[in-house]
Amino acid sequence: xxxxxxxxxxxxxxxxxxxxxxxxxxxxxxxxxxxxxxxxxxxxxxxxxxxxxxxxxxxxxxxxxxxxxxxxxxxxxxxxxxxxxxxxxxxxxxxxxxxxxxxxxxxxxxxxxxxxxxxxxxxxxxxxxxxxxxxxxxxxxxxxxxxxxxxxxxxxxxxxxxxxxxxxxxxxxxxxxxxxxxxxxxxxxxxxxxxxxxxxxxxxxxxxxxxxxxxxx
Numbered sequence: 001x002x003x004x005x006x007x008x009x010x011x012x013x014x015x016x017x018x019x020x021x022x023x024x025x026x027x028x029x030x031x032x033x034x035x036x037x038x039x040x041x042x043x044x045x046x047x048x049x050x051x052x053x054x055x056x057x058x059x060x061x062x063x064x065x066x067x068x069x070x071x072x073x074x075x076x077x078x079x080x081x082x083x084x085x086x087x088x089x090x091x092x093x094x095x096x097x098x099x100x101x102x103x104x105x106x107x108x109x110x111x112x113x114x115x116x117x118x119x120x121x122x123x124x125x126x127x128x129x130x131x132x133x134x135x136x137x138x139x140x141x142x143x144x145x146x147x148x149x150x151x152x153x154x155x156x157x158x159x160x161x162x163x164x165x166x167x168x169x170x171x172x173x174x175x176x177x178x179x180x181x182x183x184x185x186x187x188x189x190x191x192x193x194x195x196x197x198x199x200x201x202x203x204x205x206x207x208x209x210x211x212x213x214x215x216x217x
Contacts, residue, residue: 112208116205145202
């Protein structure tokens with residue numbers, strides 16, 4: 001039934017360089033969920049604290065570097081500030097899926113160095129932002145939705161440009177690069193609902209290529 005439903009929502013080009021692939025991750029969902037479990041056993045989910053207070057989404061990372069935040073700002077680091085250890089290696093299931101998905105969207109040769117894993121409980125969201133700290137503007141961003149639905153806002157290169165609101169369902173994938181690489185995007189607060197595998201939670205995997213010269217301890 002999920003495959004049939006996904007087939008009714010066709011692949012959609014949202015803007016130059018930006019592609020929405022409904023249901024693309026469904027065949028790999030079990031492997032992706034297992035990878036999340038494996039990563040979070042080493043680097044537990046946590047709510048980073050910024051100048052504005054704790055972030056509503058719980059986060060962890062894997063790969064050569066991870067995304068972190070504190071009152072001094074946002075950055076990528078080689079080590080997990082909570083454990084002092086290197087971030088877990090990116091599981092093969094995640095890396096292979098990200099590379100295959102990028103190619104499906106027209107981006108051959110994608111080499112993800114980092115995967116940020118967000119866990120959204122009901123009421124959690126992510127404000128409008130751009131991904132600008134990676135130092136690899138030629139590489140796309142690959143974003144995978146698992147679990148309960150989310151309303152995703154995808155806009156233009158300035159914050160005030162009109163935004164398209166997309167209902168992302170379990171297994172949906174967004175890829176943006178090229179002319180859309182620095183598009184503003186965000187996630188509305190998650191509504192109270194249920195998914196048989198994730199309960200009330202939504203998980204998001206965001207794969208990025210990073211300029212290694214920008215890595216920090």
